Each structure stands twice: as C-alpha cells, then as structure tokens.
Amino acid sequence: MKNVVEAVPPGGSAKEALSRQSRARIVHDSPRSWYILGILTLAYSLAYIDRQLLNLLVDPIKHSLVISDTQLSLVQGIAFISAYLIASPLFGRLVDVTNRRNILLIGICLWCTFTALCGNANTFEGLFLARFGVGASEACVFPIALSMLADCFSAKRMARAMSIFILGPMLGGGLSLVASGLVIESARGVHLQFPILAQFQTWQLAFVIIGLPGILFALLVLLTVREPVRSRILGGGEDDRQFTTGDAAAFLWKRRAFYTRILLGVGTLAIVVLGMPAWLPTYLIRAHGMPAASVGFRFGILVVSFGIAGALVGPWIAQQLERRGYEDAPLRTAALSMFPMLLCCACIPFATGSAGALAAAAGTVFFFSLPTGCMAAALQLVAPSRMRGAIGALYSFVAQLIGFGAGPTLIALLTDHVFHNPKMVGYSIAIVCTIASALAAWLLFTALPHYRRLLTEERAAQVG
Incomplete structure (x- = not known):
C-alpha cells in the first residue's frame, strides 16, 4: 500500500500557515514522486555537463589564455573540488533547516551563471574563480536530492529511486560530449547570426551556450516543483523533528x-x-x-x-x-x-x-x-x-x-x-x-x- 505524507495539522502562527501552503503533500511512489525524481536527475545531469565541459576544451583554453598544463590542472581539480568540499557541509545544513526547492533554484542559477562566466574569462585567475563558483554551487544537488527523494518514495522503492538519480552523472557525461561537439560545430553560424557574440572564441562560446540555458530549467523547477512535506520512510507519516547543529553532531556520534x-x-x-x-x-x-x-x-x-x-x-x-x-x-x-x-x-x-x-x-x-x-x-x-x-x-x-x-x-x-x-x-x-x-x-x-x-x-x- 502506498504511504501518504500527511499535511501539517491546522493551527499555529501565520508564519507556520504560510510554510504549510508552500509545501506539497506527496503520495509515496506516485507519478508526482517520479516527476520530482526526473527533475532532480536532470539537475544532476546538467551539473555534470557544466562540470565536464572544461575537460573537453583543454588545448583551446591553454592556447588562448597562454597558461601551462599545471595551471590548467589547478582549474580542473583544486578550483572545483576545494569549493565543492567547502560548500558541501554548508548546503547539507541548509537542506535540513530551509526550503530545499528554493536552494535548488538558487544553486542551478548560480552554477549556470558561473559556467557562462568561465567563457568570459580572459586570465588564469578569472577562469580559476569562475570554476570555483561552479564547484561551490553544484555542491547543493546531492544533499537536496537525498533529502527530497526520501520524502517522495517508500522504503520499497527507495533504492530504485536513488539508483535512477545517480545515473545523472553518466547521462551528463555523455551529454557533455554531444553538446560540446554540437556547439563547436555550430560556433561559426552562431557568430554570424548573433554579432554580439563575435567577441567570443569558440571555447568561450561553448561555456556561454551550455551555461545560460540552464536558467530556463530553473524556471521549470520554480513553476512545477513544490517543497515536499518532510516524512518518515519507514511506515510513513510526517517527521519534522528539529535538530540543532549540536543535536545533529550528537546523533551522528552516538x-x-x-x-x-x-x-x-x-x-x-x-x-x-x-x-x-x-x-x-x-x-x-x-x-x-x-x-x-x-x-x-x-x-x-x-x-x-x-x-x-x-x-x-x-x-x-x-x-x-x-x-x-x-x-x-x-x-x-x-x-x-x-x-x-x-x-x-x-x-x-x-x-x-x-x-x-x-x-x-x-x-x-x-x-x-x-x-x-x-x-x-x-x-x-x-x-x-x-x-x-x-x-x-x-x-x-x-x-x-x-x-x-x-x-x-x-x-x-x-x-x-x-x-x-x-x-x-x-x-x-x-x-x-x-x-x-x-x-x-x-x-x-x-x-x-x-x-x-x-x-x-x-x-x-x-x-x-
């Protein structure tokens, strides 16, 4: 039998009432649950497209910015992973105390913007900082998905849902190859049709074209996804137990x-x-x-x-x-x-x-x-x-x-x-x-x- 996530009981302050209105009752394993899974998987794929694009444009970037292999490796590795590791715990805490849908919206807009800014970089330092921004903003996706999917699926379907979500990087990696190839092939035509983009080299145009359309995906999230009511997986029912940072640390330590x-x-x-x-x-x-x-x-x-x-x-x-x-x-x-x-x-x-x-x-x-x-x-x-x-x-x-x-x-x-x-x-x-x-x-x-x-x-x- 499917488990229903119940609405918050009536009563309470006006702020609590507004919070209840912004949250959605989700039937576990329902079509709505699978839709949210699809959105989160696409978000994870989009993040990987933006993440992997740099690795496909190594030589053009090196020649354009006149940088060494070592400098480019710092942009590929340290810039991204250091930001990701710094931001990941911060997003994890935010996911537990605030509206997860809104965090996802902000994250998508930020990493798409920073991806486009990679294309606007004309120095090593500018590219490093833009890549740092991509890493920091993409750190939101995984904790958001693990939290939201647990409110949308029963224990019986949880492993399946998580496995489909984790397909995102594989889909994103493949799509990044296809998308970058199409962008590089069509760059000349884009320059002719949009003179404002003539100042961009092909590799820069690739970042701009791949990055900015993600804003449209953020709009889709805004219009079609609501914050699910937080629930228990085992047995169903609402679960809104509050944890301070100290409580969370004590929970894990125990x-x-x-x-x-x-x-x-x-x-x-x-x-x-x-x-x-x-x-x-x-x-x-x-x-x-x-x-x-x-x-x-x-x-x-x-x-x-x-x-x-x-x-x-x-x-x-x-x-x-x-x-x-x-x-x-x-x-x-x-x-x-x-x-x-x-x-x-x-x-x-x-x-x-x-x-x-x-x-x-x-x-x-x-x-x-x-x-x-x-x-x-x-x-x-x-x-x-x-x-x-x-x-x-x-x-x-x-x-x-x-x-x-x-x-x-x-x-x-x-x-x-x-x-x-x-x-x-x-x-x-x-x-x-x-x-x-x-x-x-x-x-x-x-x-x-x-x-x-x-x-x-x-x-x-x-x-x-």
Whole structure:
C-alpha cells in the first residue's frame, strides 16, 4: 500500500500557515514522486555537463589564455573540488533547516551563471574563480536530492529511486560530449547570426551556450516543483523533528559505529570509481597500443552502458534479498558487490589483449555502479528527515575527498615509484583498486549489524 505524507495539522502562527501552503503533500511512489525524481536527475545531469565541459576544451583554453598544463590542472581539480568540499557541509545544513526547492533554484542559477562566466574569462585567475563558483554551487544537488527523494518514495522503492538519480552523472557525461561537439560545430553560424557574440572564441562560446540555458530549467523547477512535506520512510507519516547543529553532531556520534563504517566504505569505493577510469585509457594506449580516439569511444560507450546497467540491477538484487527476509537488503547488496568488483579489478593487467582489458573494465564499472543507489538508500532509511541533508552532504564529501585525493594519485605513485615503468600502470590499477575493494567489503559487512540495530530504533521511534 502506498504511504501518504500527511499535511501539517491546522493551527499555529501565520508564519507556520504560510510554510504549510508552500509545501506539497506527496503520495509515496506516485507519478508526482517520479516527476520530482526526473527533475532532480536532470539537475544532476546538467551539473555534470557544466562540470565536464572544461575537460573537453583543454588545448583551446591553454592556447588562448597562454597558461601551462599545471595551471590548467589547478582549474580542473583544486578550483572545483576545494569549493565543492567547502560548500558541501554548508548546503547539507541548509537542506535540513530551509526550503530545499528554493536552494535548488538558487544553486542551478548560480552554477549556470558561473559556467557562462568561465567563457568570459580572459586570465588564469578569472577562469580559476569562475570554476570555483561552479564547484561551490553544484555542491547543493546531492544533499537536496537525498533529502527530497526520501520524502517522495517508500522504503520499497527507495533504492530504485536513488539508483535512477545517480545515473545523472553518466547521462551528463555523455551529454557533455554531444553538446560540446554540437556547439563547436555550430560556433561559426552562431557568430554570424548573433554579432554580439563575435567577441567570443569558440571555447568561450561553448561555456556561454551550455551555461545560460540552464536558467530556463530553473524556471521549470520554480513553476512545477513544490517543497515536499518532510516524512518518515519507514511506515510513513510526517517527521519534522528539529535538530540543532549540536543535536545533529550528537546523533551522528552516538551512531558512529555505523556511520564511520559506511562513510569510509563510500570513500574506498570512490577510489575505484575515480581511479580506474582515470588511468585505464592510458593503460590501453601504453600497454596495448590502442589509438587514443578508439580508446575514448570504446571506453566511453562501455562506461555509460555498463554503468547504467549496474545502477539499475542493484535495486532489483536488493528487492530479491528483501523478499528472502533480509531487512538489511540495501546495504547487504552493496557489500556483496565488492567481491566480483575485486576480481574484475585484479584481472585488468592479466587479461589478453585490449579486448580482454576492456572486458575486465566493463565488469568493474558494472559492479562499482551496482551499489551506489543501495548505499544512498540505506543511509536515508535510518535518518530523520531533518538530518538527511547533512548525511547526504557527508556522503558526498567523503566520496569526493577520498576518491579524488587517493584514487588517481595512488595509482600514479605506484607506477612512478614502485614499478618505475609507465607501461606497468595496469598493475598499479589492479593493486590499488583490489585493495580498495577488499577494504570496502570489510567496512560494509561489519556495518550490517549496526545498520539492523538502527532500523529497529527508527521503527521504535515511530511507534513511540
């Protein structure tokens, strides 16, 4: 039976009455729920289009601004990820205490504006600051989505909803390739039709054209999405328990045995998610002599197809485990997926030829995509509504910090300082990703008893 999120009881101050009018009653798993999921997934895709565009325009930017590889790498990495990590906890707290729809509106407008400002940059410093703005504003999406989706879906559908949302980066990555290609091809015609844009070079025009239309998407959000009433996932009903910052910290500390394990599990999984794709193309080029263009096309298709398949299969496996009586099914599914991922990572340097290496990589992509929605769902099932934003921000913070900080770098260090041979990068990928997979498996399996205890506590709180 579908769960209905009840409206706030009548009465109270005029301010409370106005707040109630701005919130929507959502039937769990209803068409309205799926519409909100679609909007949030598109927002996440749009964020990734704006995020990835810079990586496709490296050489034109370097030549235009006369900057070095090192300077451009700072714009690609430090400018974005430092802003993202600084802003993520702040957005997590805002999500728990204010109107989430309005935060999303502001975030979309800001990152689209900063993307367009990247195209207006004519110095390294200007590009760095615009990229910093993109990173800071995009940090809002993940905690907003984890909080809002938990108010729109039942426990039965939560893993599926989270998995679909997490498809956003894969869709955005593919769309960024298509969109940037179309923009570059049509740049000459745009210059002729709009003389005001003649001052922009092709790469600058790409940022402007990709960035500004996002404002129209923000308008769609404004007109069609209302703030959902905050609710419980298990059993339904409104959940508007208030948490100060101190209360939230005490809540997490009391349950640190669970949260430490699952968040570190997310981080070690991110080492594989970010490390293997960062270096596999280089391995195929160095060790198997594949042309760069062929690597980009074949590996890109592989990531999109197997990534989507894994994200959709994960919730189905969790559902089968739940039918067999496993109340910890989402987290158990994530833990179990670490073992085949480990084997696929280990096979990469030993596979025969480029086709074998790509097959091992396909298996790795499938199994590291499979648990993502399940892990996000597991976190939200045991979180109060007014804590979901903070927990979602922690999830994203730890994944980005450990994944970006350790994944690609550990593989490079192993290649340079242990093997002393660039062609041995395949073995570096296997060693780092295999160890990370094993560590993630241990963390998630040891989190299971703590997770079951928190599920029991959450159900008891509803009865109380």
